[in-house]
Amino acid sequence: MPVFQLPNEILFPDPDFAEPDGLLAVGGDLSPERLIAAYQQGIFPWYSEGEPLLWWSPAPRLILIPKEFHLPKRLARTLRKKIFTITMDTDFCGVISSCAETRIRSGAGTWITDEMQNAYTRLHELGYAHSVECRQDGRLVGGLYGICLDRVFFGESMFAQVSDASKVALTALIAQCLQKDIQIIDCQMTTAHLLRFGAREVSGATFRQYLKKWAGDTSTQKKWRPVKRKGER
16 A cells, blocks of 8 residues: 655545555654644654654554553552652653653664654643653652543653653553543553553554544643542542
8 A cells, every 4th residue: 555645734544544564654744733633543653763754553553441451469569669659740851751762772762753752742731742750769760651632542652760660650640541531542552561451452443433432522631630549648
C-alpha cells in the first residue's frame, strides 16, 4: 500500500490503509490541532532526528483497561513501603526530557526530539497532555506522560532512574483513570512488560470503535492531582 503525503489541511487517510508495520503517512506538522485530530483516529507521530515526520496506526493495538490492571505482588509491597512520592502535572518538561535522555543513554535512540518535546509541552499547556511524576527524596526518578481525550489516555513514554519508579507511576495513572472514568489506555505497541500488567491486544477496527465511543470530546482538562490511597490524608 502507498504511504500518503499529508496535505496542508488537517486531514488523514483511513488507518486501514496503513502498511503492515503501521506506517500510514508522511508530512504535515505537529500543531495541536493536527495532533488532536490524529489521536482521535488512532494515529500518532513517530520518527527519529533527521527523518521526515512519519505518522503511524499499528494494528493490532495494545490497550490497557484500567479495571483489568494487574498489580504484581512485588510492586504491591513496594507501594506499601511508601518510598516514592507521586505528583502530577508539576514537571511535564522534566518528565518528557527524562524519557528522551533515558533512551539515549541506554543506546536505544529516541523519537522524542526537541520538536516533539515542544509540541507535547504545548499540548500540556493547553490541557491535553499530562504527566505523572515519581519522586524519591524530592528528586524526579521516574514518570510517564501522554495525552488524554475525553475517556481515553494515550500513553506516550515512561522512564525510571531507580527500580520500580515507572511502575509506581503507572499504578498512579491507573488510579487516576479509575477516578475519572477513563475507559482505556492506549499502549500503542505490544511489549511483554505491559502484558504482565494486564494489557491486551485488540484489532485496529475495535480500537477505532472505542475511540468513536470514548474520545469524541476534545474539551481541555484541568491539571491532574494524584488520587489518594486509603489511609492517606
